[in-house]
Every structure is written in C-alpha cells, then in structure tokens.
Amino acid sequence: MKKGLEWYQKGCYRRSLEYFxxxxxxYSASDLLDGVxxxxxxxxxxxxxxxxxxEAVSHFDEAYAIYLYLNDQKGAVKALSNKAAxxxxxxxxxxxxxxxxxxxxxxPADGKKGLLxxxxxxxxxxxxxxxxxxxxxxxxxNCLTQAHTLDPTGRASLHxxxxxxxxxTGRPAEAIASFEKAxxxxxxxxxxxxxxxxxxxxxxxxxxxxxxxxxxxxxxRSVKIFAMIDQPRQIHxxxxxxxxxxxxxxxxxxxxxxxxxxxxxxxLYESPCRD
Numbered sequence: 296m297k298k299g300l301e302w303y304q305k306g307c308y309r310r311s312l313e314y315f316x317x318x319x320x321x322y323s324a325s326d327l328l329d330g331v332x333x334x335x336x337x338x339x340x341x342x343x344x345x346x347x348x349x350e351a352v353s354h355f356d357e358a359y360a361i362y363l364y365l366n367d368q369k370g371a372v373k374a375l376s377n378k379a380a381x382x383x384x385x386x387x388x389x390x391x392x393x394x395x396x397x398x399x400x401x402x403p404a405d406g407k408k409g410l411l412x413x414x415x416x417x418x419x420x421x422x423x424x425x426x427x428x429x430x431x432x433x434x435x436x437n438c439l440t441q442a443h444t445l446d447p448t449g450r451a452s453l454h455x456x457x458x459x460x461x462x463x464t465g466r467p468a469e470a471i472a473s474f475e476k477a478x479x480x481x482x483x484x485x486x487x488x489x490x491x492x493x494x495x496x497x498x499x500x501x502x503x504x505x506x507x508x509x510x511x512x513x514x515x516r517s518v519k520i521f522a523m524i525d526q527p528r529q530i531h532x533x534x535x536x537x538x539x540x541x542x543x544x545x546x547x548x549x550x551x552x553x554x555x556x557x558x559x560x561x562x563l564y565e566s567p568c569r570d
Contacts, residue, residue, distance in 0.1 A: 296330070299337065304448065306488025306524055307568035308341045315341070329370070332361035336374050343381045344488075351381045368403045369410060375401065376414045383421055391421050409445050412438045416453055423460050431460055451480035451489055458496060467503040474500060487567050491520035495533055498540075507540045514540065515551045522558040523567055530555065 299314030315337045322330030339354030355378040362370035375398035382391035398414045415438050422431035435457045442450050458473030474497045481489035494517035501510035514537040521529040534555070541548045563569075 304484055304486055305567060306486055308345055310568055312338065312341050328361055328365055332358045332370055336377060340377055343384060348381050348385045352378060368401060372398050372401045372410055376417055379417045383424060388421060388425055395421060408441055409449055412441055412445065416456055420456050423463060428464050435460060447480040447484045451477045455493060462500055467500040470500040471497060487520050487524050491517045498536060502540060507544045510540045511537060511544060511546050515548065518555055522555040523563060530559065
C-alpha cells in the first residue's frame with residue numbers, strides 16, 4: 296500500500312495500480328476489511344484519473360459498503376467524495392450533487408478539517424461546471440481560508456480548482472497566482488502529473504493575457520513532463536497549443552520537439568515512473 300501511494304503521488308498510475316492490486320489481494324487473503332476498503336478506494340481513484348469512470352464508481356461503491364459495515368464514517372465520506380468527483384468528470388452533475396450532499400451530511404463531528412474541505416472543494420468544482428460561478432467562488436474561497444491545514448496534495452488540488460474558476464470567469468491574472476501555488480505544492484511532493492497539469496493551465500492563463508512568450512515557456516515545461524510520464528493525449532493537446540503560440544511569437548521550439556519525440560519512443564535514461 297505504501298509503495299502504491301508513493302507511485303500514485305508521483306502520478307505514475309500504472310505502477311501504482313500494480314501495487315494496489317497486490318495490496319488488495321493480501322488484505323483479502325488476511326480478511327483485513329479496512330485494508331480491503333482502502334485498496335478499493337485507491338484503485339477507484341486511479342480508474343477515475345485514467346478515464347475508466349464506470350469501474351471507478353463500482354470500486355468506490357464497494358469501498359463505501361465495507362466502510363459502512365466497519366462503522367468507519369471517515370472512510371465512507373472519502374469514498375463518497377471520490378465518487379462525486381467521478382460523476383463530475385462523467386458530466387453527471389445531478390448525481391454528483393446528490394452524492395456531495397450525502398458526503399457533507401456524513402462528515403463526523405470530530406472529522407478532520409481536510410475531509411470536509413475535500414468534499415466542499417468538489418462542490419466548488421461542481422458549481423463551476425454548472426455555471427454557478429458566484430456560489431463556486433464563495434465555497435472555494437472559504438476552503439482557501441483553511442488551506443494552511445492541508446497537506447501539499449490537498450493544497451495543490453484546492454489552488455488548482457480555484458485557478459480554474461478564475462480562468463473560467465475571465466480573471467487570468469488571478470488564475471496564474473493560483474496555478475503557481477498549485478505548482479509549488481506539487482513540486483514539493485514530486486507529483487509529476489500535477490506539475491504538468493499546472494504548467495499547462497498556466498500556459499492557458501498567460502495566452503489569455505496576450506503573453507504568448509510566457510505561455511510558450513510554460514507549455515515547453517509541461518509537455519516534457521507529459522512525455523516522460525507517457526501521457527499521449529496530453530502531449531498532443533499541449534504540443535498543438537505550444538506550436539501555435541511559438542509560431543505567433545517566432546520562437547524556436549525544435550529542441551523541445553526533439554526531446555518529446557525521443558521520450559515518446561521510450562528512449563529515457565531517467566524515467567520518473569521506473570525503478
């Protein structure tokens with residue numbers, strides 16, 4: 296489990312999933328239900344991130360049922376929060392709202408602040424998706440007042456959500472400030488996927504401000520990380536933005552293109568997702 300979490304926190308999801316499967320098998324063989332539920336929750340989180348949404352929901356439901364049987368309310372809320380995030384990614388916003396409200400009601404009185412903040416952050420993301428920008432900003436701003444109580448992973452996720460809201464509502468300068476904070480937190484824990492996502496979004500914010508040279512710098516850094524952790528869809532999308540901005544500014548990106556192509560072919564001496 297510990298090894299799986301280490302790979303998960305780097306964004307190396309294939310490696311992480313291997314260890315979570317192994318943990319699930321060992322916990323099941325030993326009939327340790329809390330470990331079984333934790334494994335299911337973590338497997339579901341990877342399925343959500345990698346776009347296997349139906350599988351994610353079924354794993355969160357299984358984890359939730361076990362947590363309820365164990366009377367572990369905090370674990371149950373975590374599973375619900377993850378399930379809500381999955382529904383948001385699926386575009387099932389009504390279902391996401393129902394699950395979020397259930398999770399809010401389930402947060403125990405002695406629960407950690409971080410648990411409630413995680414649930415409320417999902418609510419802020421949901422409201423952003425629904426176009427309720429004022430309500431989303433109120434929820435996320437309240438969460439940010441408690442950001443100092445979160446671990447780096449929680450801080451990065453929260454700042455990224457607020458940055459996305461700022462970008463969506465036409466405030467790119469404020470978005471940049473939030474994405475920079477997310478990047479700093481992700482860099483602190485070595486979360487490669489998070490850093491690449493932060494830098495990609497920074498590029499979007501810079502280009503909205505008409506600062507294409509800064510956007511090019513951000514996207515060059517982003518696409519290199521995506522290439523090294525083997526994210527083909529993100530590589531393609533980022534390279535399209537990068538090439539267009541570089542063309543407008545007359546910037547030579549041939550060196551970056553050469554390394555990205557090299558790494559896409561698996562020719563890495565120092566792969567972040569390899570022992």
